[in-house]
Amino acid sequence: MEQEALAKLNLTLDVLGRRPDGYHDMKMVMQSISLTDRLTVLLNGGHGLRVVTSSHFLPQGEKNLAGKAALAFYAALEREMPGVDVTLVKRIPICAGMAGGSSDAAAVLRALNELEGTPFTPAQLARVGETVGSDVPFCVLGGTALAEGRGEILTPLPALPPCWLAVCKPEFPISTPELFNRLDGMRVRRRPDTEGVLAALEAGDLAGVARRMYNVFEDVLPPRQSARVEAIRSELIQLGAMGACMTGTGPTVFGLFETKAGAEEAVEKLKQDHRETFLARPV
Numbered sequence: 298m299e300q301e302a303l304a305k306l307n308l309t310l311d312v313l314g315r316r317p318d319g320y321h322d323m324k325m326v327m328q329s330i331s332l333t334d335r336l337t338v339l340l341n342g343g344h345g346l347r348v349v350t351s352s353h354f355l356p357q358g359e360k361n362l363a364g365k366a367a368l369a370f371y372a373a374l375e376r377e378m379p380g381v382d383v384t385l386v387k388r389i390p391i392c393a394g395m396a397g398g399s400s401d402a403a404a405v406l407r408a409l410n411e412l413e414g415t416p417f418t419p420a421q422l423a424r425v426g427e428t429v430g431s432d433v434p435f436c437v438l439g440g441t442a443l444a445e446g447r448g449e450i451l452t453p454l455p456a457l458p459p460c461w462l463a464v465c466k467p468e469f470p471i472s473t474p475e476l477f478n479r480l481d482g483m484r485v486r487r488r489p490d491t492e493g494v495l496a497a498l499e500a501g502d503l504a505g506v507a508r509r510m511y512n513v514f515e516d517v518l519p520p521r522q523s524a525r526v527e528a529i530r531s532e533l534i535q536l537g538a539m540g541a542c543m544t545g546t547g548p549t550v551f552g553l554f555e556t557k558a559g560a561e562e563a564v565e566k567l568k569q570d571h572r573e574t575f576l577a578r579p580v
């Protein structure tokens with residue numbers, strides 16, 4: 298079974314506070330996009346789990362989120378796991394704030410659900426994904442959604458009006474737990490206007506969404522990284538983006554464009570300095 302795993306972007310990201318379980322309560326508008334990994338999931342008739350990826354940086358086997366998803370699926374089904382082969386061709390940048398690993402996990406859940414005769418509804422499958430990672434439930438369902446709680450409480454939203462995205466990942470890694478720790482030691486000075494974005498989505502007002510996009514982690518990055526993210530953000534705006542924002546815990550920055558030509562031009566320009574720059578659409 299072939300599956301596409303879609304990357305996600307945060308149109309907004311707000312952190313409401315730290316919880317007793319160590320996680321944080323979030324409020325974020327999530328959007329799945331046409332940048333994808335490609336997975337093949339096979340029930341091989343034997344035993345054991347095999348996960349092979351095209352990236353040397355990612356763990357193989359059950360340490361990979363895709364492998365964890367297969368284990369979680371059969372645990373939820375209360376059945377012993379049969380032989381499962383997962384082959385993963387990565388295109389979504391790693392450690393980028395685009396939920397690449399979570400999306401691979403979600404794609405494995407969807408594939409196994411189909412291969413096993415659909416024992417779970419999409420909502421139940423999203424619940425299974427919760428045990429694998431906070432962003433997995435959104436990646437199971439996709440589209441445009443408000444994510445709250447750890448990220449697992451999802452409310453579907455009206456689709457983002459048609460537009461094009463220039464998605465640029467600068468070449469430095471970010472540790473998600475480290476950034477959450479930094480945030481705990483700071484006062485958040487600026488927050489996104491989430492309600493304004495929800496109203497703009499309801500009204501189909503693309504410009505209204507674009508000008509309100511904001512991510513609290515932009516202010517949490519160490520100064521040198523923050524300057525690099527800000528430079529890409531300003532470049533996107535200068536290149537004609539209606540709005541630009543960092544996604545997740547970064548460091549990827551994206552710009553929202555009304556026309557394909559506008560986004561393509563920005564991608565060509567940014568690619569000169571940042572190899573991992575992509576043209577995408579909301580899905």
Ligand code: C5P
Nearest residue numbers: 319320321323430431447448473474477
């Ligand atoms: O759930 P996931 O394994 O993707 O989360 C990775 C890390 O991100 C957690 O260990 C935690 O440090 C942080 N996190 C958080 N609050 C969330 C989601 C993630 O603190 N809502």
